[in-house]
Amino acid sequence: MLPIRKTAKQGKRGILERLDAGEIVIGDGGFVFALEKRGYVKAGPWTPEATVEHPEAVRQLHREFLRAGSNVLQTFTFYASEDKLENRGNYVAEKISCQKVNEAACDIAREVANEGDALVAGGVSQTPSYLSCKDKTEVKAAFQKQVEVFVKKNVDFLIAEYFEHVEEAVWAVEVLKESGKPVAATMCIGPEGDMHGVSPGQCAVQLVKAGASIVGVNCHFDPETCIETVRLMKEGLQAAKLKAHLMCQPLAFHTPDCGKQGFIDLPEFPFGLEPRIATRWDIQKYARKAYDLGIRFIGGCCGFEPYHIRAIAEELAPERGFLPEASEKHGSWGDNLSMHTKPWVRARARKEYWENLKPASGRPYCPCMSKPDGWGVTKGAKELMQQKEATTEQQLKELFHKKKF
């Protein structure tokens, strides 16, 4: 068995040093879904005010990912742009302030990163302003406001993530790049490309040209689909003779039935996704495939719990030479089941068993796939416009009517 490495706490090397050296960098999992289940994030707005309201819960989740093997702790600043914090009746900006939410996120991430061998990455994501057709200056100003906090708090590098439109992602990268810190950029797109029809290859090219050193995808699709999308990005970069590190942070949900817009179109989003949750073995397969394609920044997004990140670290332990701390509590491929009281469970303590298992859903009245909604609206559509006030009853009624149920 490989050793469990007590992680370096000092003299940590930067993200590009690691990737340039060919190291595997393990990302973390999605905070909004994990903390929603723990009771600290509201599904709908999905904003991260928990950094101020419940720092102990955010801190604990960071610790679990660190322990599971993460080398990057992303500040919990998802959707923490000022315009999103005050969207549709979510008065976080007013009650707490955009700056405080972002600052607290940096402080917590740094505190935990100091406990092990992890870097802190400040993150920005797509904005309601862009969907509402605000101009480039205004959208960039929203990113700028967050970046100022990241610079002040001296995060190790920056990530522009969860962009549906490459145009907005490029704007974000441009803002981030000015900080002088390394920039990673991931889009939440599938093989069909962005919402304006730009192909993954072209998206990657534009992001690298805008200044990203690391490109890839995050969220919206399952590991298999995300790897295919990164493969198309890699091809696009090769064709354009550009170089960049590759990154992948997919969902931990199976989504073979998704359309172009990913899992938010699935009828199960966000409160019925449980049957789609990936097992640790699914994630080990993902980690291996990602590695084989040449992806070296390998993490997760919504649905990833600490044990999913540990699965990445365990699958790639032979390449890395060590196991994460949380493997103290986990045998490779189920071998701790040899300690189970019941003999038929001990008989499952082997790789062959888990690798071949086709897990049943226990739901004989439910189907295997769903037809996604496909409203086909994006940037500029009336219903996508930002509004500060809560959605009205009348607006809801119109939507209920529009939706074929």
Add this chain to the structure above:
Amino acid sequence: MLPIRKTAKQGKRGILERLDAGEIVIGDGGFVFALEKRGYVKAGPWTPEATVEHPEAVRQLHREFLRAGSNVLQTFTFYASEDKLENRGNYVAEKISCQKVNEAACDIAREVANEGDALVAGGVSQTPSYLSCKDKTEVKAAFQKQVEVFVKKNVDFLIAEYFEHVEEAVWAVEVLKESGKPVAATMCIGPEGDMHGVSPGQCAVQLVKAGASIVGVNCHFDPETCIETVRLMKEGLQAAKLKAHLMCQPLAFHTPDCGKQGFIDLPEFPFGLEPRIATRWDIQKYARKAYDLGIRFIGGCCGFEPYHIRAIAEELAPERGFLPEASEKHGSWGDNLSMHTKPWVRARARKEYWENLKPASGRPYCPCMSKPDGWGVTKGAKELMQQKEATTEQQLKELFHKKKF
């Protein structure tokens, strides 16, 4: 909308006072599964040494359940009898000591219980000694050792839970009863009864006669099956003209395909259960059915995350008159989705939508049900004997061979 109640921190009433008054008492969820996913518990032995090794992780989980609405915080002392702590290569008793694990569990639970309106319940569970045919005195001594800690730490009441054989459960209740504290007793059985063929009704009768004030089931089966089992217990008690409060703490996994021994027989146990995880809506249905049957101590076991407990508290909020703290981050039946950026997701902000959803598994190559293992061995079988040393390679090989794969 009902008010969110800031919970009473002082002058809390005891478990029987509440139940006798007809109140609903909400339990918590299963710690071993939740903490295994967070990286602190080893699947296989399933023992709770995290109380000493990682108290912050245990504390955080207690807090999340409290915030979700739990009125009872069970000490994380599952499988914390001395014989289990030193079983099959798990040298916890040796390295840490049974007493310290139990004490730390009490301290953490009390600390968090003090933050809200929750009681602390000390818990004991089935022992390897019983399966190994140790005599009554020896088995009772194992329980006694834990109870001494509970008395010293002054927990509010005691639970004997997760018993497969009513004979052992009765022994446990007898020991617990001597403490003078109220005693609850739950078995991990289904409608077919205990491993020796004693019916649920008979089990309930024996437990009440032994001194339990609250009886029911926990673990091993899904909510629907557990409710059916409690119904049979209720019938048994009525037939015997006995009175007791009813309690139910099922799995948060769908297990329609289980045999007599419950979910540990399913091929997916324990590392492929994800597709079976209950949604919050499944749990609301469970809470309502449990209430309608007259169960007033309603909680969960393995698979229950804080949001599942919150679902119980939200479903029964009309009866209780208030919502739990964690509902600050959760609208009833998805109504916070009215704050979502995408209009087709806002169109899901209604009870009718979620109540009728048949969630897809996203796994078209997997079945809906599995054939459970059914080795049909129990107390006294050679392979069930306790052994301090790790399972040997040879022992494993014999098991692999025995298991038709």
Add this chain to the structure above:
Amino acid sequence: MLPIRKTAKQGKRGILERLDAGEIVIGDGGFVFALEKRGYVKAGPWTPEATVEHPEAVRQLHREFLRAGSNVLQTFTFYASEDKLENRGNYVAEKISCQKVNEAACDIAREVANEGDALVAGGVSQTPSYLSCKDKTEVKAAFQKQVEVFVKKNVDFLIAEYFEHVEEAVWAVEVLKESGKPVAATMCIGPEGDMHGVSPGQCAVQLVKAGASIVGVNCHFDPETCIETVRLMKEGLQAAKLKAHLMCQPLAFHTPDCGKQGFIDLPEFPFGLEPRIATRWDIQKYARKAYDLGIRFIGGCCGFEPYHIRAIAEELAPERGFLPEASEKHGSWGDNLSMHTKPWVRARARKEYWENLKPASGRPYCPCMSKPDGWGVTKGAKELMQQKEATTEQQLKELFHKKKF
């Protein structure tokens, strides 16, 4: 390989001679479903006027079953009682006459039976008169009218089949018995018993006491459920120290989700049952299990096509010593696939392959099980009353409204 037997055309032995000698007698399949798919029977009334209108189609189907191995050709007289032929707008009695339909059925069956080693069995089934609470005399008169034809046409024996109420079945057996011919009786019930709650064991006892030499079940449930029901009948007879031959003619549809009233309650009945159709391998398993239980009259009902009957004959060929004619065109367990052009299909020419196959539905948007309708109405309910005239629009509207869709 076993020889294909050119079947005896003369000197055929009677049904009881065969069964008393311990021989396996193979029944045929359900005509109404098979001929509905061929375009000759109307789903809804399910009456057999095709015997007059399209005798060549009926003849061909008899021939196919004979060739597949059937030793019994049932006259196509299902639902051919006078009251059923003029029910709810189905004016067959008026247009053709009950007598002609029954006579033609006898003639066709005899013609084909003469081509091989098969007997002709005249059959009667449940009547609308019984459901409409007509008295014993009137119901018996309906059977009597059909039996007169059977006697005149000199069928070899008689079957009372497809009875939901043992009371009516006993009346039928009494009428049939008077003919002096051997009588078989099968009910379309499951393990829960008849619609009045009489257990399978009790049903069997009453039928034998009324004069049936052969008892069992037909239709309404899948092979597994039917075998279980016959097992209960066998137990009932043993307990009552009665002797009778056992018979089983199940559906060729998988119906694990049926309630008490069987497959007509399933939402898929009758036009969406395709995904439930049994494979030939399913039927071989059924034949083996039926044989092992001691059933010696083994056939099928709705859904059985000639190749399903051939599967029974092939599975039991070792016991019988020969194969049916149709096995000229079928290798045991797929071995003719060795003649396939494509090598990967030739690789499927083996028992192990087909025995273990879990066939996919190809329908990822559909569930595995359905919730059956369960209106809980039977004999005497208003909506079950016979009416000569077509169901009115108003009557239909009331039903649509009543049905939760």
Add this chain to the structure above:
Amino acid sequence: MLPIRKTAKQGKRGILERLDAGEIVIGDGGFVFALEKRGYVKAGPWTPEATVEHPEAVRQLHREFLRAGSNVLQTFTFYASEDKLENRGNYVAEKISCQKVNEAACDIAREVANEGDALVAGGVSQTPSYLSCKDKTEVKAAFQKQVEVFVKKNVDFLIAEYFEHVEEAVWAVEVLKESGKPVAATMCIGPEGDMHGVSPGQCAVQLVKAGASIVGVNCHFDPETCIETVRLMKEGLQAAKLKAHLMCQPLAFHTPDCGKQGFIDLPEFPFGLEPRIATRWDIQKYARKAYDLGIRFIGGCCGFEPYHIRAIAEELAPERGFLPEASEKHGSWGDNLSMHTKPWVRARARKEYWENLKPASGRPYCPCMSKPDGWGVTKGAKELMQQKEATTEQQLKELFHKKKF
């Protein structure tokens, strides 16, 4: 309700007259699968010697399709080329002769066609010679031998069908074209194109250039996939400014999980396809979609039973102005269920019910999709070579070994 048309028996117009006039022409269903289930065709070789051995069975199936609405009766000459009739131990050519099989097929088809408004189409299909790399002259000679019979028997037009390689299909069309009769050509390909990678559009172009007046696809894929393939053919023809009538004869099996080679790669082929069988409602949807795309020769292939063809005729009855004879026994969208004895079944007598039904498989232990075999071998591969003698035990063993099971 539309009238049921007694079909024209004399003065029938030719295939091109009908199609040029914009009429809908309804094809028939696949004979090898239907007659295999009836006991007259051997799965593996799939050859049509039943025309000589059991003409009454072939005649009856033709009649059923005619009655269901078919305007074209294809001679049962599938795989009736001399080389296929003597392949891998199938000594039909030797025992009966290629000529007799083809002649009998023509006679039977003509006899039945004379009973209604149907044309007779002589058909040829792919040959083992082509797969074995025989040269163009030799392959064409095989087709020529069949065409001579078709000319002698004066069929109404010719169909080259079930070709996996456009090169061979073009050769077939060239031979057929010389007869002076109208030629239709269909390939058994999906959207990925032929086995050599020629796109559907290119295939269509080549077939029309070779002389086909009607082009499309048959077999190997489900209706949805076939329609998509024909759509690509249509696009290809439009791009090449070529005109041809479109034709579609898909499987009646759901095959969303097929790879390039279609359903023979699925593990269920050919003996476990039952759960995939289309309902009549699935076929009505297919007929509508085919019509909407501009396809006017609409039929079926393997899996189509007479009631499936009737479903096409019923769906398109409004456009055609009449119903087929078999609709005497079938109400539109289930309306004859108003005659059912049970009220809850009468409540299903409406389009809305059947249109929305998601039929369950009744197989909770089976998946929804399968991974197809994908050996990736085609023309020229050693294992695809024709051999007159039966596959040897040794050859089979090698295949079993090669197949991962």
